[in-house]
Amino acid sequence: MKFTTKLRIAGAAALFTSTILAHSAYAADDTIKVGVLHSLSGTMAISETTLKDTVLMLIEQQNAKGGVLGKKLEAVVVDPASDWPLFAEKARELLTVDKVDVMFGCWTSVSRKSVLPVIEELNGLLFYPVQYEGEESSKNVFYTGAAPNQQAIPATDYFLEELGVEKFALLGTDYVYPRTTNKILEQYLKDKGIAAEDIFVNYTPFGHSDWSKIVADVVALGADGKKVGVISTINGDANIGFYKELAAAGISADDIPVVAFSVGEEELSGLDTTNLVGHLAAWNYFQSADVPVNAEFIKEWKAFAGEDRVTNDPMEATYIGFNMWVQAVEAAGTTDVDKVTEAVVGQKVPNLTGTMAEMLPNHHLTKPVLIGEIQADGQFDIVSQTEPVPGDAWTDFLPESAVLESDWIDLKCGMYNTDTKTCVQLNSNY
């Protein structure tokens, strides 16, 4: 018995000291540390690993150019494993143990909401590269993906004005992004004079596969001869079944067009696109954008990651965010978060579609909105492109959000009520 006790103490002590050593082994080096907080395992790995590779490529390129402020950039890659609480844990580790100067990361809204309290408490800096539902503005986050007014609203306008759609089906996966986006769109459509009974809203769980009833409902919507359009915020695998069911019902893109906000090149690669050809997607970037800077980016990416790899919208957002951060650090002459946060606002960098992206005081970007038609090879034929649209953190189409404004430069508040002229709260709502 005594022997086991000793052994157990020794074992516990060994495990314990080794973990402590591992945690304190990181001394301050003469590098600038860049945290990469993307899931490398679990359900989100398929999407997020691409962004990790993008950041690594950008860091490699920047180091080849001599780094930033004369220092090399060093990536600290962690794996939050598609586990939302783990995002908070890893963010805290990156900020306090590895002492990173900036983080690039997160994909899902829930992962962002998980790290928000941590980065606000520890005054970290995060560049978030994915289109999202808006209704948020944190002092410590720069949103380089689209806000609803940079994707959903222009796509709806395209339906209304170009395609003459009179009845709308808003189909989405049941989580926060579709819920909020559809709430905004419903109000927007009503403001545009579409009757409530001409708007069909439906939510399905993740991975939903039985689409026959819903597709039948959508078809029934157009029984009176009015043109029906589907705005899809369906996420992931569920899309396959949805488009298949549409094709099975004999519906072509000319009969009922579908515009999707979550289907991009990455999702289409390796997928049978037969049923999707002709349908639409709205993004701020397509690989098919025919400008020299994009051709260069695609070439570098293929050289870095492999010939068969594609580029997509969140990669462009990562590219813009990274370059903005580099410019801001050089302008501020330091990596100090407060100074860099101020310096990022107003930075302009070329995006990959031929215009300039500017960071606004609400920590959102100006982005052009592109509508693309899905081709058989999984690429998009760009059918419409707008001038850069300024991102709006709080939507103008919901009464409780319309009064809110975000301005981190003059108002120094992310949730300012313009009616009462007060800052509702300094921290973001998570």
Next chain:
Amino acid sequence: MERSLFARQPSVLVFIGLLALFTIVITILSEGFGLGIVSTSFIKILGKTLCLCLIAIAMDLVWGYCGILSLGHFAFFGLGGYMIGMWLMYERTKDIVIASLSGGELPATPEEITEAIGTQIFGVVGGAEIPVVWYFADSLFAQLLLVVLVPGLLALVFGWLAFRSRVTGVYLSILTQAMTLALSLYLFQNDSGLRGNNGLSGLQNIPGLTEVSQSVVSAWFFLASALALGLGYLVAAWVVSGKFGNVIRAIRDDEARIRFMGYPVEAYKLVVFTLTAVIAAIAGALYYPQAGIINPAEIAPIASIYLAVWVAIGGRGRLYGAVIGAATVSLLSSWFTGGQAPSIPLGFYTIDWVDWWQVLLGLGFVLVTLFAPKGIGGLFDRLVRKDAAS
């Protein structure tokens, strides 16, 4: 003469002593209360690990001692987290709302405050009304009671139905999986009133204690988790020692025989099932304020399967085995996902641990099952026997 618990189970005293020593050392080294050698993020990891050890003990009690392979105990863990999370989120939001409304010309009415809380909490998921299930959310006492009552009642009803119908073995395991899956799918829906896929977040900010730094809060939760683990271990050791313990072990080994001897097998199983559900819920209520967020993915069926794997790795049928299993796997996962394990270049291929750690863990499970069926805890037995023989 009834001998004391410690005389019957000497390992209890050893465990409690080690746990106390560990807790004291960590507290002294912590940022919140001591030398600042152990980082706050690591304190949080350790605190969470202690909670996982506690639910592993519950699992060992119900599976290792009573033979009920429940693959749904994380549902109770998650429910405990949701119950405390509701209070944390409601009160934190209430403080923010009151502070922001206090700038107005007229003092805010209670209706205005409630309305603003609803918009704040449910605005992100497209709602504004506070659902009925949040009725008690403003009372810490009520929500603490619910931490025990809700999972306890669920376990009682579920267990009563299952055991009364004599569902045993693999069928019961499947049923428990179905329970946790159903609960998870229900909570994923926005209409369940618990913010769907987003879950409850910002739970690390304790209402009324926003000025207290996270290094101190994390140390409190670490101490509370250690205390809960110690108490949980004592309760479990007390349950399995004595006559009750003999009966449940006998149920595990031969249920029919015990039934023929006149013992109310169902009642015994129901007591163990419900008790372990409550222990799991308490562990969850301590875990999620440290994790900061709870959402339905936490109670997906895989979580409960992992729990069984931890106990198998540590060695079931011995309480310290469950603790060893849970602690080992949890700390290893945390280390490998941290990106601090050095990559191994093999020339033609570089082993990056972020890609390989799960494979390694899986291999570990297989190896333990094949070569050490009694788990890591079983290795102690061999050492003790060798020790005694030489």
